[in-house]
Amino acid sequence: xxxxxxxxxxxxxxxxxxxxxxxxxxxxxxxxxxxxxxxxxxxxxxxxxxxxxxxxxxxxxxxxxxxxxxxxxxxxxxxxxxxxxxxxxxxxxxxxxxxxxxxxxxxxxxxxxxxxxxxxxxx
Numbered sequence: 001x002x003x004x005x006x007x008x009x010x011x012x013x014x015x016x017x018x019x020x021x022x023x024x025x026x027x028x029x030x031x032x033x034x035x036x037x038x039x040x041x042x043x044x045x046x047x048x049x050x051x052x053x054x055x056x057x058x059x060x061x062x063x064x065x066x067x068x069x070x071x072x073x074x075x076x077x078x079x080x081x082x083x084x085x086x087x088x089x090x091x092x093x094x095x096x097x098x099x100x101x102x103x104x105x106x107x108x109x110x111x112x113x114x115x116x117x118x119x120x121x122x123x
Contacts, residue, residue, distance in 0.1 A: 021082045023050050023096045040115035041101060053095040055104055057113040061089045070111060078104045090117055 017025060027046035034044040042054045059067070071091055075083040078100045079093050086092060093104060108115055 019082075021052065021080065021094050021096065023052055024094070026050065036118055037101075040118055041105070042118055043098075051096070051098070053098055053101050054118075055093045055095065055101060055108070055115060056086070056117050057091050057093070057108050057115050058117065059085075059089050059091050059113075074104065074107055074111075077107075086117075088117075 027048060027050050030047045032045050032047050034042055036042050040056045044052045071083060075081050075093060079095050082094045084092050084094065095101060105115060
């Protein structure tokens with residue numbers, strides 16, 4: 001019987017590993033520790049020394065396309081397009097460059113999106 005190539009369909013979501021940042025993919029399962037830097041900001045450190053900074057912002061839970069576009073623009077500007085939604089519908093921006101954390105926080109403040117929901121802060 002001939003090998004039949006697997007075809008992609010539009011049924012179901014794509015596999016998650018196609019949508020995670022390269023630094024997370026490279027260090028998958030090899031994280032040493034994480035710690036909160038300030039409310040809503042966390043750093044994850046891998047065994048290799050790579051770091052990923054997470055900035056968590058609140059969302060209004062029910063959102064429209066303009067809000068999604070606003071988040072996408074921030075993700076493109078600061079995170080190479082990577083973000084994720086938590087189970088509580090907050091949004092987490094995943095940054096590999098520590099220098100972009102403060103400018104992102106300023107843009108989130110300008111957009112009136114509260115940052116927090118990690119460690120000893122309330123979502």
